[in-house]
Amino acid sequence: MTIKVEMTSLTTIQKVLASPGIGSFFFDDQAAIKAGARREGAAYVGRAETHGFKAVREPSESVSVMLVLSDGYIAKGDCASVQYTGAGGREPRFHAAELAAQIEQQMARHLAGLDVRHFRETAVYAEKILEDSFGAKRAAAYGISQALLDAASHVAGHHSMAQVIKEEWRIEQPIGVVPIYGQCGDERYTNVDKMILKGVPVLPHGLINTPHLVGANGETLEQYVKWVRDRIAQLRTSDHYHPVIHLDVYGLIGACAGGSIEATADIIERLERAAGPHSLGIEHPMDAGSRDAQIKALGALRQALKSRGSKVAIIADEWANTADDVHLFAEAGAVDMVQIKTPDLGSLHHAIDAILDCHRHGVGPVLGGTCAETDLSARATANIGVATGVTQMLAKPGMGFDEGFSIVFNEMNRAVRLAEALR
Structure with a gap:
């Protein structure tokens, strides 16, 4: 061709x-x-x-x-x-x-x-x-x-x-605002305050990337979730502000639970209670070592939680590195959401295809990426998010929160306002 x-x-x-x-x-x-x-x-x-x-x-x-x-x-x-x-x-x-x-x-x-x-x-x-x-x-x-x-x-x-x-892509829905997902980096307290003050819809990410941040049986992470919940109640300026608590745990809940599905579910249930009344999402709760094993493990964990009446959203991250990978996670019903980590998918047309595929399977696409990106890539992918109606999209780049949030928020609103004016 x-x-x-x-x-x-x-x-x-x-x-x-x-x-x-x-x-x-x-x-x-x-x-x-x-x-x-x-x-x-x-x-x-x-x-x-x-x-x-x-x-x-x-x-x-x-x-x-x-x-x-x-x-x-x-x-x-x-x-x-x-x-x-x-x-x-x-x-x-x-x-x-x-x-x-x-x-x-x-x-x-x-x-x-x-x-x-x-x-x-x-x-x-x-x-x-x-x-x-x-x-x-x-x-x-x-x-x-x-x-x-x-x-x-x-x-x-x-x-x-x-x-x-x-x-x-012949998308019929109008270009519109979508929830932005904040990333606090190592500043797990100060940056959460900033997110609450700025009314971020999904927070804090948490960067739960070492075992001591989880604790032997999840106690340390449970205390952090309680702090986030209480801090929202303390700092919010409107009763209508009710953010989702979303944590990326880098597979460490499963690791702390010794790889057991049931023990991992036990910890997640306690986190859900600690988060209430806020909805809770757990990204990459455990790592099974390969794509196919990950689909199987997350599917089993999701079913175990549902059987207990849990409403926690399980989110795939690692091992969903291509549009084909995302399709398999979504088709299997293994997760509630999949992070579309844009640099991993490469050319932007794959990210768009993966998002629309998630929609077809009733799985929420999280338009993600990384703190290691740039302002240009963040603005380009923000346009994808508002065009495709993703469930949420990451404030990026950087780990300082304010800068990435302003880049994505402002580009989103530019695109929406242009669409309204040029309709």
């Missing part, structure tokens, strides 16, 4: 440029952290365990892709990878200078002269080129597809990436 067009009346790509950049947090070696690497200030002390890492914590990197169009417009997107790159079946970490050079050297000749009107077609075309020769093909496809979406929006004349998505 080729979709190159050389007609001068069309808007085409003239040059492909790429510059190395940084992400908004760090790349962390999850295997080394789980093996006991010691936190010391902002750093970790210990030996790297994951391929591609020289240290347990390294600055996250990005690559800005710039497509110079024939009408002079420069479309942009940022390549990025997740904080725990190389873990849970994910692509290994990339190095920005190398990836930027490879994009300029190998993509320019393929993309030059490409008609950029139709995002979905150009994204599929670019991804096929990347498959053949790029080690960091998902990270590269992520950034290139953002630039192609930006280009398609520019050519369409309405300057809305959300509208391009809505039209190309």
Whole structure:
């Protein structure tokens, strides 16, 4: 298949440029952290365990892709990878200078002269080129597809990436506001205060990434959930503010429960009681070591909780790394929600397909990503969220909360207001 067009009346790509950049947090070696690497200030002390890492914590990197169009417009997107790159079946970490050079050297000749009107077609075309020769093909496809979406929006004349998505995927529902999900990072108390004061609908994430944050039988995490519940009651300025409590526990509840489904359910039930009257979501409650085993384990856990009358939402994260993976989790009914971790899926068209697939199966799509992304990638994916009506989407990038929340919140409202005005 080729979709190159050389007609001068069309808007085409003239040059492909790429510059190395940084992400908004760090790349962390999850295997080394789980093996006991010691936190010391902002750093970790210990030996790297994951391929591609020289240290347990390294600055996250990005690559800005710039497509110079024939009408002079420069479309942009940022390549990025997740904080725990190389873990849970994910692509290994990339190095920005190398990836930027490879994009300029190998993509320019393929993309030059490409008609950029139709995002979905150009994204599929670019991804096929990347498959053949790029080690960091998902990270590269992520950034290139953002630039192609930006280009398609520019050519369409309405300057809305959300509208391009809505039209190309024939989505009937209107572009609209969706709940934003806050991420507190290590500031598990101060940043929760900020979230409550700003009325964030889903909080706090919690970054429950070490066993001591859970406790031997979940007691430590239970106390934290009670604190969050009480803090909401103390700080909220309206009785109508009733956020969902959502915790990402990195498989550690299951680990603390010795891998037992029933013991994991016991802990989650106590957390649900502690969260009341707020709804509770638990992301990645246990890690079974592979995609198929994860689907089976989460399905069993979900059924065990339902049989007890629990309404806790079980959310898949690790091992749902591709649109095909997401489909299998959703089709199996193993979870209530799936995080669509956008850098893991690569080209943006996969994230859109995965979200719509979740809707078809009655599973809530959580449009996620990572603290290690950039402002450009966050804005592009915010347009996906409002176009597809996701259950919730992550405030990103960074771990400071305020910055990521403002980027996603403002882009969401820009897209919604434009859709209303141009209807």
